[in-house]
Amino acid sequence: MKTIDDLQVAGQRVFVRADLNVPLDGTTITDDGRIRAVAPTIAKLAERGAKVIVASHLGRPKGAPDPAFSLAPAAARLGELLGRDVAFATDTVGESARSVVAALADGQIAVLENLRFNAGETSKDDAERGAFADRLAALADLYVSDGFGAVHRKHASVYDLPARLPHAAGDLIATEVGVLKKLTEDVKRPYVVALGGAKVSDKLAVIDQLLEKADRILVGGGMAYTFLKAKGHEVGISLLQEDQVPACLGYLARAEKRGVEFVLPVDVLVSAEFPDLKTKAPADFGTVDADKIPADQEGLDIGPKTRELFASKIADAETVFWNGPMGVFEHPDYADGTKAVAQALLDSAGFTVVGGGDSAAAVRLLGFDENAFGHISTGGGASLEYLEGKTLPGLAALED
Numbered sequence: 001m002k003t004i005d006d007l008q009v010a011g012q013r014v015f016v017r018a019d020l021n022v023p024l025d026g027t028t029i030t031d032d033g034r035i036r037a038v039a040p041t042i043a044k045l046a047e048r049g050a051k052v053i054v055a056s057h058l059g060r061p062k063g064a065p066d067p068a069f070s071l072a073p074a075a076a077r078l079g080e081l082l083g084r085d086v087a088f089a090t091d092t093v094g095e096s097a098r099s100v101v102a103a104l105a106d107g108q109i110a111v112l113e114n115l116r117f118n119a120g121e122t123s124k125d126d127a128e129r130g131a132f133a134d135r136l137a138a139l140a141d142l143y144v145s146d147g148f149g150a151v152h153r154k155h156a157s158v159y160d161l162p163a164r165l166p167h168a169a170g171d172l173i174a175t176e177v178g179v180l181k182k183l184t185e186d187v188k189r190p191y192v193v194a195l196g197g198a199k200v201s202d203k204l205a206v207i208d209q210l211l212e213k214a215d216r217i218l219v220g221g222g223m224a225y226t227f228l229k230a231k232g233h234e235v236g237i238s239l240l241q242e243d244q245v246p247a248c249l250g251y252l253a254r255a256e257k258r259g260v261e262f263v264l265p266v267d268v269l270v271s272a273e274f275p276d277l278k279t280k281a282p283a284d285f286g287t288v289d290a291d292k293i294p295a296d297q298e299g300l301d302i303g304p305k306t307r308e309l310f311a312s313k314i315a316d317a318e319t320v321f322w323n324g325p326m327g328v329f330e331h332p333d334y335a336d337g338t339k340a341v342a343q344a345l346l347d348s349a350g351f352t353v354v355g356g357g358d359s360a361a362a363v364r365l366l367g368f369d370e371n372a373f374g375h376i377s378t379g380g381g382a383s384l385e386y387l388e389g390k391t392l393p394g395l396a397a398l399e400d
């Protein structure tokens with residue numbers, strides 16, 4: 001894989017595919033970790049005289065403009081972090097993008113509007129994705145991939161665009177891959193993987209391969225309920241991936257056969273209502289055993305017994321990889337599970353990796369020192385798929 005040091009960038013229009021998918025409260029960025037992670041690459045390219053065009057997705061808009069998912073706040077924050085003007089195009093490949101890019105002088109920076117405002121970005125149809133990649137390619141001379149959090153996506157800006165332009169990996173990708181590579185090649189055991197979060201359908205599938213690699217798998221957060229359902233328990237209105245129930249049963253059976261410890265919550269915090277994340281008004285919740293979730297309630301965090309159980313399973317680990325908050329940590333009443341797992345990582349003497357936009361944000365927002373962890377990865381799904389041993393489309397596209 002080439003790095004940006006292999007590119008002659010002075011005077012060139014350099015397209016940087018970043019992952020600026022940051023958590024927002026309205027237009028306020030609640031954690032800017034992903035912007036800080038890619039800022040050095042952007043600064044380096046600008047210092048070397050490139051005309052830097054930064055592009056990213058934010059959230060999951062439906063292939064059309066949606067102001068709630070605008071990248072304008074991220075562009076403004078990037079400008080603050082770099083201490084310089086950053087232009088913003090109000091579209092991705094249209095009139096605004098063309099004129100903003102045309103106006104860039106050497107060393108200047110522009111951010112394009114959300115890539116996913118265009119259906120071609122995420123299309124499963126090669127021709128539709130390719131047509132969008134052609135329009136992106138017309139804006140630039142060179143391509144730098146530094147959106148590690150999205151390299152597992154076969155999307156136009158991640159997979160198709162590097163085939164159309166001379167390309168290289170940015171510094172963030174180089175660092176991320178360097179750390180994760182060590183985890184696949186020389187993992188110290190016991191190796192514990194803790195999973196949670198809300199992207200249940202995406203991430204359940206990684207368990208298949210992790211069963212071949214990890215010694216213990218702990219599952220909390222929104223991921224847990226499909227397993228609890230598979231064990232025959234009522235999960236009420238909790239997050240559930242019904243079509244994955246048979247697969248989960250298979251994972252549990254294979255774990256037993258292989259001697260992999262598979263640890264599910266034994267108690268959960270439940271409520272009839274999803275909490276108000278804006279006002280953070282006190283929630284009306286109860287604690288129940290994991291096999292006694294009332295039919296009209298949903299599980300929103302792991303309970304106290306599970307916090308202790310998970311911590312005990314992490315305590316003697318030599319390697320821990322954690323992706324996905326254990327509960328709806330954005331509300332203080334449902335943050336204790338995530339706090340307990342973060343603390344357990346800090347208390348273990350092993351090498352600890354936290355991966356994922358929300359997991360990394362949770363660690364910082366809950367007051368932990370991010371430097372106390374072995375590595376904080378900007379990608380959750382991306383790092384999990386890398387650890388699975390999968391070929392990631394956005395990394396494969398950078399090979400020559």
Ligand SMILES: Nc1ncnc2c1ncn2[C@@H]1O[C@H](COP(=O)(O)OP(=O)(O)O)[C@@H](O)[C@H]1O
Pocket residue numbers: 196197198199200220221222239299300301323324325326327328329330355356357358359360379380381
């Ligand atoms: N039991 C739960 N029910 C609903 N959402 C949950 C639950 N537990 C965690 N979450 C949510 O999961 C989200 C993060 O999930 P995800 O995007 O998969 O993590 P990451 O970005 O770290 O990969 C958080 O917004 C959190 O509120």
Ligand SMILES: O=C(OP(=O)(O)O)[C@H](O)COP(=O)(O)O
Pocket residue numbers: 019021059060149150153199355356357358378379380381382
């Ligand atoms: O937030 C992200 O991934 P993550 O939640 O797995 O860390 C990336 O920005 C990818 O976003 P996507 O899962 O909507 O493709």
